Amino acid sequence: MLTPDEIRSEFNTEPLDLFWKFIHKRQNVWHRRVIENKSPPWTDDQILQNNRFTNIYRQLDPGTQYAIQNILERDASREDKIFNIMMYRLIGRLETHEDIGFQPIADFDKEEFEDSLKHRRDVENETVFTGAYMVAGYNQMGSSDKVENIAVLFNQIASNQSFFSELLSTESAEQAYKKIRSQQGFGNFLSYQVLVDLLYPVDCYNGQSVLPFSPDDWSSPGPGAQKGIKRLIKESTQVDDLRIMNWLRENQQAEFDRLGLEFPYLSDESGSQIELSLADIQNCLCEFYKYDKILNSEGRARRRFRNSEGRSTEELRSIYEAAPRISLDVE
Incomplete structure (x- = not known):
């Protein structure tokens, strides 16, 4: 050593x-x-x-503050917060998540989600996704339309209840990262960004985070x-x-x-x-x-x-x- x-x-x-x-x-x-x-x-x-x-x-980034204030501090289950953080970070634009609203897993509707994104893109002529970094891994989900593939992706995640229970049962930040990384569409960079969001201390948990680890425990x-x-x-x-x-x-x-x-x-x-x-x-x-x-x-x-x-x-x-x-x- x-x-x-x-x-x-x-x-x-x-x-x-x-x-x-x-x-x-x-x-x-x-x-x-x-x-x-x-x-x-x-x-x-x-x-x-x-x-x-x-x-x-990182917490001074307005996009990170959006995640903390509007997702992590929300009165919702840990599973719903994980789901929305994953959605928010993959989409990459707070305006889009703000537009479609917080998505509880139990109420997630693939067609409604897809229609909301297409309306923003095709009717309102607004940018849906970030251009700040590359996101891949969902381009073989049956469509040439990115919005349709993203809708399929999150429908799969919402239907996979074992993913959320296993993530919440992980014993280290690295293990949690690997569990997030196991989901299609979430590469090394994006998985780590999701992990870090889930490690911020929030008032609704009396200073604890969604996952019981620290941003100082491990990094990718x-x-x-x-x-x-x-x-x-x-x-x-x-x-x-x-x-x-x-x-x-x-x-x-x-x-x-x-x-x-x-x-x-x-x-x-x-x-x-x-x-x-x-x-x-x-x-x-x-x-x-x-x-x-x-x-x-x-x-x-x-x-x-x-x-x-x-x-x-x-x-x-x-x-x-x-x-x-x-x-x-x-x-």
């Missing part, structure tokens, strides 16, 4: 420093925008000014995170990705201190500091890869940042003010 110092020696110093500096700058953008209510630009970093990067804390690095890790470590390393991510999770404060960076951590309702979770670190590695790729002229981001197209600061504050277990008060 390698010691923390031995794992530390597997990192390349300059990329590691850049990783923490990127995280620090990106969180400061959020802090200056939302907490300090400053006008743009919120950073002098041209890459951050011109390209869109997700929040350092997606393709972007794996590429981010490769930029941080030596080519000769034999340390696996999960141990690298755990080291970053456990040493974040020491690393910020080493670099003289005052990181604007979130606080909970009691004023206690909320450190970046293992799930947050996984996400940061993916975003760091995008940042470093642009910095080294190896490519560009898929999405440019345009403040006029996003939510206003007032909208963001209203989302966060309603967020359970996050405080916007800064002493």
Whole structure:
């Protein structure tokens, strides 16, 4: 078993420093925008000014807050919450889930679900699915129409009661991930996103989560995170990705201190500091890869940042003010 110092020696110093500096700058953008209510630009970093990067804390993503506030905090069974989180994450657009409404398993109607999605797409001319990531595994379900295949997929999931009981009986986060992954249409990336949602503490369970695990228990690095890790470590390393991510999770404060960076951590309702979770670190590695790729002229981001197209600061504050277990008060 390698010691923390031995794992530390597997990192390349300059990329590691850049990783923490990127995280620090990106969180400061959020802090200056939302907490300090400053006008743009919120950073002098041209890459951050011109390209869109997700929040350092996954729970600050408005889409994640939608999942927490409108699905996980809902007065419904754990099975119904799992079903809706899976549906919401596969569809990928909160506006679509908001439009079709929360779907209790017992009342799920395949034809009604399909008609609702087609009406949104064909009559309202609204985008139904996300374009942020690729979703596959349902394209052999009998139709060339994505909406029809998705309806078949969720009808199968709703009819598989053993899936929900087995998922709720899993004994580890990794085991739960594999159970979600066993469902058609849910690949590595999507299954992990569903898992992390189900691990958020919620008020309706007195601070417990739908599944009895923590976002710090285990992680499955997606393709972007794996590429981010490769930029941080030596080519000769034999340390696996999960141990690298755990080291970053456990040493974040020491690393910020080493670099003289005052990181604007979130606080909970009691004023206690909320450190970046293992799930947050996984996400940061993916975003760091995008940042470093642009910095080294190896490519560009898929999405440019345009403040006029996003939510206003007032909208963001209203989302966060309603967020359970996050405080916007800064002493």
